[in-house]
Amino acid sequence: MTAATIRQPKRLADYQPPSFLVSKTDLSFELDPTATRVSATLTFQRNGAGIMILDGQQLKLISLRLNGQMLTDKDYRLTEDSLEIVKPGNSGVLEIVTELNPDQNSALEGLYLAEGVYCTQCEAEGFRRITYYPDRPDVLAVFTTTIIADSSQLPFLLSNGNKVSETLLSDGRTAVKWHDPFPKPAYLFALVAGDFDCLTDAYVTASGRQVSLEFYVQKGALSRSHFAMAALKRAMHWDEQRFGLEYDLDRYMVVAVDFFNMGAMENKGLNVFNSKYVLADDSSATDQDYFNIESIIGHEYFHNWTGNRVTCRDWFQLSLKEGLTVFRDQEFSADMGSATLNRIEAVKLIRTAQFAEDASPMAHPIRPEQVLEMNNFYTVTVYDKGAEVIRMLQTILGKTGFNAGLKCYLDRHDGQAVTCDDFVQAMQDATGQDLTQFRRWYSQSGTPEVKVQEHYDATSARLTLKLHQHTPVTADQTIKQPLLMPMRIELLFSNAGSSMRQLLLLSNEEQEFQFDGIHEQPLIVWLEDFSAPVKLSTHYQPEQLLLIAGRATNGFARWDAMQQYWSLLISKAVTGGLLPQLPAELVSLFKQLLQQPLADIALTAELLALPDFDTLAEQYTEIPVDALLSCLAHLTQQLAEALAIELTACYQRFDSIAYHYNEQGVALRALKGRCLHYLAFTNEGEHWVNQHYRQADNMTDQLTALKAAQYAELATSNSLLEDFAKRYQHNVQVMDKYFSLVATTPNDAVFTHLDRLTQHSLFSWKNPNRVRAVFGAFSQRNAKQFHRADGRGYQLLAQIVTKLDPINPQLAARLLTPLLSWQRYDQQRQHLLAGLLKALAAQASLSNDVFEKVSKSLP
Ligand code: B3K
Numbered sequence: 001m002t003a004a005t006i007r008q009p010k011r012l013a014d015y016q017p018p019s020f021l022v023s024k025t026d027l028s029f030e031l032d033p034t035a036t037r038v039s040a041t042l043t044f045q046r047n048g049a050g051i052m053i054l055d056g057q058q059l060k061l062i063s064l065r066l067n068g069q070m071l072t073d074k075d076y077r078l079t080e081d082s083l084e085i086v087k088p089g090n091s092g093v094l095e096i097v098t099e100l101n102p103d104q105n106s107a108l109e110g111l112y113l114a115e116g117v118y119c120t121q122c123e124a125e126g127f128r129r130i131t132y133y134p135d136r137p138d139v140l141a142v143f144t145t146t147i148i149a150d151s152s153q154l155p156f157l158l159s160n161g162n163k164v165s166e167t168l169l170s171d172g173r174t175a176v177k178w179h180d181p182f183p184k185p186a187y188l189f190a191l192v193a194g195d196f197d198c199l200t201d202a203y204v205t206a207s208g209r210q211v212s213l214e215f216y217v218q219k220g221a222l223s224r225s226h227f228a229m230a231a232l233k234r235a236m237h238w239d240e241q242r243f244g245l246e247y248d249l250d251r252y253m254v255v256a257v258d259f260f261n262m263g264a265m266e267n268k269g270l271n272v273f274n275s276k277y278v279l280a281d282d283s284s285a286t287d288q289d290y291f292n293i294e295s296i297i298g299h300e301y302f303h304n305w306t307g308n309r310v311t312c313r314d315w316f317q318l319s320l321k322e323g324l325t326v327f328r329d330q331e332f333s334a335d336m337g338s339a340t341l342n343r344i345e346a347v348k349l350i351r352t353a354q355f356a357e358d359a360s361p362m363a364h365p366i367r368p369e370q371v372l373e374m375n376n377f378y379t380v381t382v383y384d385k386g387a388e389v390i391r392m393l394q395t396i397l398g399k400t401g402f403n404a405g406l407k408c409y410l411d412r413h414d415g416q417a418v419t420c421d422d423f424v425q426a427m428q429d430a431t432g433q434d435l436t437q438f439r440r441w442y443s444q445s446g447t448p449e450v451k452v453q454e455h456y457d458a459t460s461a462r463l464t465l466k467l468h469q470h471t472p473v474t475a476d477q478t479i480k481q482p483l484l485m486p487m488r489i490e491l492l493f494s495n496a497g498s499s500m501r502q503l504l505l506l507s508n509e510e511q512e513f514q515f516d517g518i519h520e521q522p523l524i525v526w527l528e529d530f531s532a533p534v535k536l537s538t539h540y541q542p543e544q545l546l547l548i549a550g551r552a553t554n555g556f557a558r559w560d561a562m563q564q565y566w567s568l569l570i571s572k573a574v575t576g577g578l579l580p581q582l583p584a585e586l587v588s589l590f591k592q593l594l595q596q597p598l599a600d601i602a603l604t605a606e607l608l609a610l611p612d613f614d615t616l617a618e619q620y621t622e623i624p625v626d627a628l629l630s631c632l633a634h635l636t637q638q639l640a641e642a643l644a645i646e647l648t649a650c651y652q653r654f655d656s657i658a659y660h661y662n663e664q665g666v667a668l669r670a671l672k673g674r675c676l677h678y679l680a681f682t683n684e685g686e687h688w689v690n691q692h693y694r695q696a697d698n699m700t701d702q703l704t705a706l707k708a709a710q711y712a713e714l715a716t717s718n719s720l721l722e723d724f725a726k727r728y729q730h731n732v733q734v735m736d737k738y739f740s741l742v743a744t745t746p747n748d749a750v751f752t753h754l755d756r757l758t759q760h761s762l763f764s765w766k767n768p769n770r771v772r773a774v775f776g777a778f779s780q781r782n783a784k785q786f787h788r789a790d791g792r793g794y795q796l797l798a799q800i801v802t803k804l805d806p807i808n809p810q811l812a813a814r815l816l817t818p819l820l821s822w823q824r825y826d827q828q829r830q831h832l833l834a835g836l837l838k839a840l841a842a843q844a845s846l847s848n849d850v851f852e853k854v855s856k857s858l859p
Pocket residue numbers: 123124262264265266299300303322375378
């Protein structure tokens with residue numbers, strides 16, 4: 001196989017139905033660290049013209065039988081990544097025996113062994129590392145799995161579905177057999193074998209079915225799995241209430257493992273989770289950790305309907321399950337906590353990582369058209385912009401219409417592998433709304449830009465709003481068409497409390513909306529709740545933004561107005577080459593917020609925040625790195641000085657309450673934390689930070705103190721960090737937080753620190769959590785050192801990617817992302833980055849993962 005054939009991307013336009021289907025897949029695993037035997041018995045039927053070609057990678061073929069007859073090498077053709085059966089006939093039974101080496105599998109795809117636990121990860125194309133198989137999501141089979149192992153070493157032998165039998169074999173090994181009655185694609189297959197502590201519970205579904213819930217966690221961690229269990233029950237109940245969807249098997253198992261490439265995986269009946277998203281208790285988890293656990297537990301559970309019962313026809317349709325399931329988990333989280341806060345966080349992600357992806361060489365629509373390595377397309381575009389597209393559907397159709405559409409989709413396609421078009425069609429059929437133009441959101445990449453103009457005529461009492469949309473070309477696509485987008489607005493009138501809310505549907509490139517009977521010129525709140533994933537340009541004066549921040553009905557819109565206020569101030573300063581000065585009206589608004597926080601304390605904490613570096617950066621074609629960082633540091637310092645008294649009073653007003661992860665607790669900690677962030681910049685900074693750290697009875701407050709000390713570069717920062725590392729040296733989840741903190745050291749010393757971290761006894765290049773904690777934090781959250789003008793930060797990341805690629809290509813390709821946006825920086829940085837990318841591209845034997853990204857980014 002030549003490099004050229006391996007590097008051939010697949011295209012959506014070339015989709016062909018499979019020539020053979022598999023109705024039954026019987027698997028038997030004889031587990032062994034270096035020589036696991038897999039016997040696969042596939043019952044197949046012809047489905048169309050064409051040869052029988054099975055996928056397979058890094059497999060040792062032991063034997064092959066067709067309908068009981070041993071095949072010899074003239075009966076099949078074997079390549080590095082496929083097996084062709086020369087004369088399969090129209091139906092039959094194929095028996096394949098392969099051998100694998102789970103111990104050597106550091107890519108963590110297929111079957112791997114890490115820290116004594118055997119675990120699989122098959123999405124997207126990992127099953128082909130287990131046996132030869134039509135490894136594509138539109139081949140659905142009923143799986144039966146037998147696991148044979150020494151149960152004294154591996155007491156738990158788990159797979160999908162229901163447990164059928166457990167037998168003691170004559171050689172002393174145990175055979176456990178599982179059967180999953182729901183036909184599924186191979187990517188949803190899972191096997192886990194190991195020794196765990198198990199937390200069990202039960203759930204009775206709305207229709208009265210009893211479901212056994214089981215969490216398998218590392219020994220000694222049982223007490224840290226209760227929150228995840230409770231979150232699962234909340235998710236099960238929520239899906240019944242909101243969408244009428246119930247769980248369908250008798251068991252729901254979740255296994256937490258420490259070696260995992262991503263957050264979690266929705267394998268049918270047997271979810272595998274990164275332990276980071278299961279294990280939590282008050283002394284080790286932050287509010288953010290609790291939030292993430294609840295939302296990811298929900299996400300994987302919701303996949304049982306949106307992903308498993310109805311799955312994707314091909315991987316280009318990934319957003320069919322991911323966009324929809326992210327939307328569902330966002331709705332769940334919004335109902336469990338603060339809807340406003342949830343919306344703010346979701347929008348921040350779109351405005352940073354997603355907008356950056358649209359502007360990068362990896363730009364792609366939520367339904368990509370061309371893919372070399374599928375793992376590269378589990379992106380913020382497919383997931384999070386995908387969720388925004390679903391949210392727009394709900395906005396356009398209303399909740400009732402949307403629910404009816406979802407029901408129609410699931411009823412119509414239960415048990416099938418379908419496309420995004422099928423989904424939109426169901427929405428259209430259930431509601432009668434023509435969604436032809438809306439479908440462009442699936443095929444068109446890029447961030448649309450919307451310009452708004454207002455004209456008010458007092459004599460006719462008419463307000464005219466003129467909207468103009470335009471999507472700039474992206475790296476992957478030059479022709480762009482107008483999109484159908486819902487624009488939520490609110491008209492604020494001078495009489496406090498009087499306003500009018502509207503939903504505009506923008507479909508043309510340019511469009512006018514008229515409102516009659518408007519007796520005064522209103523102040524318009526545009527894009528309430530971020531009703532479409534676009535960049536909006538308005539003509540607000542700063543004082544209008546402050547008015548909106550104080551008065552808009554929608555909490556998100558208030559926060560957004562503050563963000564726009566700061567962006568405007570900063571961009572004027574950057575253009576003028578000066579540092580921004582704090583306007584008096586801003587200071588008085590902040591004083592007011594600090595003295596009388598709103599009823600919604602969580603929102604107050606957000607209103608008091610400056611935009612982050614990444615959000616500001618996305619507003620520039622060429623990112624003025626140094627200027628933005630100086631503006632942010634300067635404004636923080638100025639706010640601290642101007643508001644020291646009010647910050648202190650606000651900080652002291654709320655007595656610390658005993659730790660509870662609930663909406664009120666989260667909000668109070670956030671507000672105190674925001675105050676501390678500024679107080680760290682006052683003369684008493686050391687005092688406040690030390691006190692906050694020492695008095696903390698929970699992880700959130702400890703981290704808040706550590707971060708505040710680090711950002712303000714306080715002398716106490718290092719000793720607090722040392723204390724923290726000593727205190728938590730035995731808790732690896734907490735040590736990851738320590739690693740990340742060290743990696744965000746804002747000065748030169750960070751390079752020595754990073755070197756030291758990789759020598760730490762807990763660090764391993766094979767563990768993605770450790771690598772991400774160190775180098776993910778450095779490249780994504782240490783803008784000052786990562787973007788150094790001398791290129792030292794970029795160089796380091798390129799070295800790490802080179803080192804990781806042979807170990808774990810998926811991880812290497814993810815870490816590489818920040819280097820791809822090289823064209824967004826000044827000449828000097830561009831030059832440095834382009835040089836590093838060229839050097840990477842020139843390396844022999846790059847994985848497809850890294851190759852695809854690097855090659856796209858080169859001029
Ligand atoms: N479906 C998995 C992601 C698989 C990623 C493969 N590289 C988790 C999720 O989105 O729920």
